[in-house]
Amino acid sequence: MIALPPPKPEVLARREAIVAALRAIVPGEGVISAPVELKPYETDGLTAYRQPPLAVVLPTSTGQVAAVMRYCHANGIRVVPRGAGTSLSGGALPLADAVVIGLMRMNRILEVDYDNRLAVVEAGVTNLGITAAVAERGFFYAPDPSSQLACMIGGNVMMNSGGAHCLKYGVTANNLLGVKFVTVEGEVVEIGGRHLDAAGYDWLGLITGSEGQLGIVTEVTVRILPSPEGARAMLAAFRSIEVAGAAVAAIIGSGIIPVALEFMDRPCIHACEAFAHAGYPLDAEAMLIIEVEGSEAEQDMLLGRIRAICGRFDPISLRVARTAEESAAIWKGRKGAFGAVGRISPDYLCMDGTIPTSELPRVLGRIGEMSRAYGLQVANVFHAGDGNLHPLILFDANDPESTRKAEAFGADILRLCVEVGGCLTGEHGVGVEKRDLMGVQFLPHELAQQRRIKGAFDPDWLLNPSKVFPLEGEGAAPAPAARAA
Amino acid sequence: MSAALLAPDSEEEVARAVAAAAAAGEPLAIEGNGTKRALLRPVQAARTLSTRNLRGITLYRPQELVLSARAGTPLPEIEAALAEKGQHLIAEPPDTRALFGAELPATLGGVVAANLSGPRRIAWGAMRDHVLGVRFVNGAGEVIRSGGRVLKNVTGLDLCKLLTGSYGTLGVLTEITLKVLPAPESTGSLALRVADLAAGVRALSAGLGSPFGPTGAALLPQGAPAFGLEGPTAVLRIEDFAEPVAYRLGRLRDLLAPLGAPRLLDAESSRALWRMVREAGLLGATAAEAVWRVSVPPTAGPAVADALRAAFAARLLLDWGGGLVWVAGPATEAAHAAVMAAARAGGGTWTLFRAPEPLRAAVEVLPPEPPPLAAIAARVKAALDPKGVLNPGRMRAGA
Numbered sequence A: 001m002i003a004l005p006p007p008k009p010e011v012l013a014r015r016e017a018i019v020a021a022l023r024a025i026v027p028g029e030g031v032i033s034a035p036v037e038l039k040p041y042e043t044d045g046l047t048a049y050r051q052p053p054l055a056v057v058l059p060t061s062t063g064q065v066a067a068v069m070r071y072c073h074a075n076g077i078r079v080v081p082r083g084a085g086t087s088l089s090g091g092a093l094p095l096a097d098a099v100v101i102g103l104m105r106m107n108r109i110l111e112v113d114y115d116n117r118l119a120v121v122e123a124g125v126t127n128l129g130i131t132a133a134v135a136e137r138g139f140f141y142a143p144d145p146s147s148q149l150a151c152m153i154g155g156n157v158m159m160n161s162g163g164a165h166c167l168k169y170g171v172t173a174n175n176l177l178g179v180k181f182v183t184v185e186g187e188v189v190e191i192g193g194r195h196l197d198a199a200g201y202d203w204l205g206l207i208t209g210s211e212g213q214l215g216i217v218t219e220v221t222v223r224i225l226p227s228p229e230g231a232r233a234m235l236a237a238f239r240s241i242e243v244a245g246a247a248v249a250a251i252i253g254s255g256i257i258p259v260a261l262e263f264m265d266r267p268c269i270h271a272c273e274a275f276a277h278a279g280y281p282l283d284a285e286a287m288l289i290i291e292v293e294g295s296e297a298e299q300d301m302l303l304g305r306i307r308a309i310c311g312r313f314d315p316i317s318l319r320v321a322r323t324a325e326e327s328a329a330i331w332k333g334r335k336g337a338f339g340a341v342g343r344i345s346p347d348y349l350c351m352d353g354t355i356p357t358s359e360l361p362r363v364l365g366r367i368g369e370m371s372r373a374y375g376l377q378v379a380n381v382f383h384a385g386d387g388n389l390h391p392l393i394l395f396d397a398n399d400p401e402s403t404r405k406a407e408a409f410g411a412d413i414l415r416l417c418v419e420v421g422g423c424l425t426g427e428h429g430v431g432v433e434k435r436d437l438m439g440v441q442f443l444p445h446e447l448a449q450q451r452r453i454k455g456a457f458d459p460d461w462l463l464n465p466s467k468v469f470p471l472e473g474e475g476a477a478p479a480p481a482a483r484a485a
Numbered sequence B: 001m002s003a004a005l006l007a008p009d010s011e012e013e014v015a016r017a018v019a020a021a022a023a024a025g026e027p028l029a030i031e032g033n034g035t036k037r038a039l040l041r042p043v044q045a046a047r048t049l050s051t052r053n054l055r056g057i058t059l060y061r062p063q064e065l066v067l068s069a070r071a072g073t074p075l076p077e078i079e080a081a082l083a084e085k086g087q088h089l090i091a092e093p094p095d096t097r098a099l100f101g102a103e104l105p106a107t108l109g110g111v112v113a114a115n116l117s118g119p120r121r122i123a124w125g126a127m128r129d130h131v132l133g134v135r136f137v138n139g140a141g142e143v144i145r146s147g148g149r150v151l152k153n154v155t156g157l158d159l160c161k162l163l164t165g166s167y168g169t170l171g172v173l174t175e176i177t178l179k180v181l182p183a184p185e186s187t188g189s190l191a192l193r194v195a196d197l198a199a200g201v202r203a204l205s206a207g208l209g210s211p212f213g214p215t216g217a218a219l220l221p222q223g224a225p226a227f228g229l230e231g232p233t234a235v236l237r238i239e240d241f242a243e244p245v246a247y248r249l250g251r252l253r254d255l256l257a258p259l260g261a262p263r264l265l266d267a268e269s270s271r272a273l274w275r276m277v278r279e280a281g282l283l284g285a286t287a288a289e290a291v292w293r294v295s296v297p298p299t300a301g302p303a304v305a306d307a308l309r310a311a312f313a314a315r316l317l318l319d320w321g322g323g324l325v326w327v328a329g330p331a332t333e334a335a336h337a338a339v340m341a342a343a344r345a346g347g348g349t350w351t352l353f354r355a356p357e358p359l360r361a362a363v364e365v366l367p368p369e370p371p372p373l374a375a376i377a378a379r380v381k382a383a384l385d386p387k388g389v390l391n392p393g394r395m396r397a398g399a
C-alpha cells in the first residue's frame, strides 16, 4: 500500500471551527461532517484505498468555490477536489486533514451555441449529460469514457480522459475551448474562451490532465460536433496475437483510420462471451472490433477494404454488421468487458499503460509469463489504434497475499510498458496508484521540474497533495511542519 | 553575427551553452532558422542560440502514426519523408517563406514553439494537439523529457502543451515527437459567392454543423481572382478517399443550395487555393505593413472585420469557419489599438504576428493576462528559466 503524508495535527484539532466556517460559506445541506455521511466520499474507483476526509463541502457556484478556497488557503487547509469519484487511480482519495470540494451540485448546462459549435457547462455535468443535451440537434460531445454515465466533465478535464473513439476524435484535451478556473488563493480566472488557440502560454493544455494539482475547474467550454451519418462495426478473430497485431498495422498502413479499433485476448473473449453471449469465437487467440463512420456507402467501402485486409491474415472469423443492431451486438461483449471479468473473479485491478502498438505481441507474451509466475489470471483489453493497454488482473481482495501479488504484478506490467517505449498511464492518471512508479518513467531532475511547476500554481502544496508526485525526492512537497498555518 | 551565433549540433552542447549562459547571467535569443525573427517582440540578447544544426528524423513508424525529429530539421524534409509513406502533418503548418521573405524553410522546433496551425485546425486540431513528446533544455541547462512516443499518455503534467506555443521562452526544444496521419487520397472544395461576411459565416457554419466533415472553412473577402472567384467567397474543403469526397461535396452543395449555387473546385485547384489560405498569401502583406491574427468565436468574425475596415485600410482573410481573422494593414499604433478593441469586443484574443521592429518594440504583442494568471505565469517562467536567460522580452516586455 502507498503511504499518505501525516495529517496536520493543528488542522485536525480545529475541525469544528473549520466546519462552521464552511457552513457560513455554503449554507444548508452543502457541508457534510457526520462520520456516517462521509462514508460515500472515503474512496473513489480505486476502492482498495479508503480514508474519510475532515469534511465535505458541496458548493453550488463558482463564487462559493472561490470563497472556500480563500478560506482554506488562508488557514493552511488541504483540499481534495472531487467530481463523480470514478477515478481508477485514487486521484479523488481524501486525506484525513483535507476538505473535499465536491462539484456534483454544479450540474447546469449554461449554454449551447450551435452556430459556434460549443457548450458551456458546469464542472459537475456528467459526460453523457452533455451529449444528451445536444443530441436532439444531431450533435455530440466526442470523448466517451466507459464511465460516461457517471463521470463529470470537471473530472474528465483533470484526468484528460479518453474513450473508445479517441483514435479519430482525440481525448478530452483535444475537445476543449476554455475553463473557469479557481486558483489556490481563491481567484477566479477565465482560461481560453469560446475561440480556438488562446494567445500566450497554453494554460488550458497544462491544466488538462493535471489531476487536481493546479486549481479547481468550475465551468468548462467544450466543442460539440455534428454526429456522423451512421456507424457500423465488424469483428475479426485471429489465430494468434501476432497475427492480429499485424492486421492492425496493415489497416492503419492502408490509410484508413477507423473510429474505433479494439483488441481483446483469449481470456477476455471468454469472459465477455460467457456474460454477454455476443457470439464471439471461442477458439480465437485474439479478436478485433473495428468501427467505421460515414454514409452507408462509405461504411460499405471502408468495411469492405478492412475485411479484405483482415482476409490476408488467415482469420478464424470475420463478421461485418449490416445494421445498427448487428453492430450493437458486436459491441455488447466489449462494452460489458469489465463487468464480465468482475463475474469470473471476486476482484480485479484495471491497469492502464500505453505501448507502441508494434510491441503488443512481445508485451502480451511477457504479461503471460508474469501471470504464470504470480499465479494470477489476467485478461487484456487494448485500444489497438492508440496503444492503450488495459490488463485486468484477477485477484481476491479478501486475501492479503493475493492483493499484494496483484499490486506487484500490476507494477511489473507498467514497468514493462515504460521499458518498451510506452508510459505508465494512457488515460486513468497517476493518482496515488502509480505515484511511486513515476521514477520508472522520469529522472529525478525531471520530476523536480514538474514539481516546481506544480509549486508555481500551489506554493504551499494544499491542492490534492500526495498524488502524482512521489513524496520523497528532489523538490518534494514542503513538509507540513514547515507550513503550519 | 557569427561570434554571437551559437549553433550546436548536439543536445548536450545546447545544454552546456544554456548552463553557461545561466551561470554568466547572459540572456540568449533562441531560434531555429530565424524565419520568424519578425514575429512578436524583438529579443534583447547579445547572443543567439540556434537549433538549426540539430537535424534529422530520429524515428518514423508510419503504422503507429508517430514521427520524431530533432528540432532543427527543416519542415520540408519532414513533409517529404511523410509523403513517401502517404502521410502528412495533421496541423498543416504554413510555409511562411513568402510572407516573411525568408530564404530558409521553417524548422520543426520553430513551428512547434510558435504553435502554428493551418486550415485543418478546424477539423483535426492544432499543432499542440499532435505534439506527443518533447525533449528540451530548460533555462538551467537541464535536459527534460515530457510525453513520449505513444498516442495516449497522461503521465505527469503535460509540458508538451506548455512548451508548444511558448516561443522559446520556457525551454529550448531539442527533439519533438508528433502524431501524424494518412494523407487523404483526394480532396475538393465548394466556393460560394456570398453577399457579405455574415452570410459567408452562415454558409461555413452550415457546412461545419453538418455530418459531412469539412476540413477547411475559409472566407475570402476579396475572393481569389486567380481562381476566378470574385467578391466575398466562402470556401469549404473535403479531404478523404475519392468516393466519400465526391459524395460529401454533393451533399454539401444541396445543403448550401438555399444560399446560392457553389462552384466546385477540383483536387488540383483546391490544393492550390488552400495553400494560399494556409500561407495567408491572399493578404498580400508588404514588409512595411503589420500582420495580426485575431481568434474569436466564428460568428463574431464578421463584426471584427467590419470594425477593422471602418478603422483603417484593413485587408482580411477569415479561416477556421470565420473564427480566425488574419489582418494586414499599416504598422501604426492606431491600427494596433483598433485590432485589440475589435478582438476584445468579439470575445476573443489577438496576436501582433509580424511587424516592423519599431511597432513590435512599442506595443504589447499579446493580450495582457489577468493579474492572478500573470502572477502564475511569472512563477512558471521562474520554475523553468530561473535566471531569465531564454528569449527575454519575446512575448512580453520584461518577461
Ligand SMILES: Cc1cc2nc3c(=O)[nH]c(=O)nc-3n(C[C@H](O)[C@H](O)[C@H](O)COP(=O)(O)OP(=O)(O)OC[C@H]3O[C@@H](n4cnc5c(N)ncnc54)[C@H](O)[C@@H]3O)c2cc1C
Residues within 6 Å of the ligand: A044, A045, A080, A081, A082, A083, A084, A085, A086, A087, A088, A090, A091, A092, A103, A123, A144, A145, A146, A147, A150, A151, A152, A153, A154, A155, A156, A157, A158, A159, A160, A161, A162, A163, A164, A211, A212, A213, A215, A216, A217, A218, A338, A427, A428, A464
Ligand atoms: C467503470 C469505469 C470505466 C472507466 N472508463 C474510462 C475510460 O474509458 N476512459 C477513461 O479515460 N477513464 C475511464 N474511467 C476513469 C474515470 O471515469 C475518469 O478518470 C473520469 O474522468 C473521472 O471523472 P470523475 O468525475 O469521476 O472524477 P473524480 O474521480 O471525482 O476525480 C478525478 C480527479 O480529478 C480531480 N477533480 C475532479 N473534478 C475536479 C474539478 N472540478 N476541479 C479540479 N479537480 C477535479 C480529482 O481531485 C481527482 O484527482 C473509468 C472508470 C470506471 C469506474
Ligand SMILES: Cc1cc2nc3c(=O)[nH]c(=O)nc-3n(C[C@H](O)[C@H](O)[C@H](O)COP(=O)(O)OP(=O)(O)OC[C@H]3O[C@@H](n4cnc5c(N)ncnc54)[C@H](O)[C@@H]3O)c2cc1C
Residues within 6 Å of the ligand: B029, B030, B031, B032, B033, B034, B035, B036, B037, B038, B039, B051, B071, B072, B093, B094, B095, B096, B099, B100, B105, B106, B107, B108, B109, B110, B111, B112, B113, B114, B116, B167, B168, B169, B171, B172, B173, B174, B278, B279, B280, B291, B326, B353, B354, B355, B391, B394
Ligand atoms: C500569416 C503568417 C504570418 C507569419 N508571419 C511570420 C513573421 O512575420 N515572421 C516569422 O518569422 N514567421 C512568421 N510566420 C511563420 C512562423 O513564424 C514559421 O512557420 C516558423 O515558426 C519558423 O520556423 P523557424 O525555424 O524559422 O523559427 P524561428 O523564426 O527561428 O523561431 C520561431 C519562434 O520559435 C522559437 N524557437 C525556434 N526554435 C526553437 C527551439 N528549438 N526551441 C524553442 N524555441 C524555438 C524562437 O525563439 C521563436 O520565438 C507566419 C506565418 C503565417 C501563417
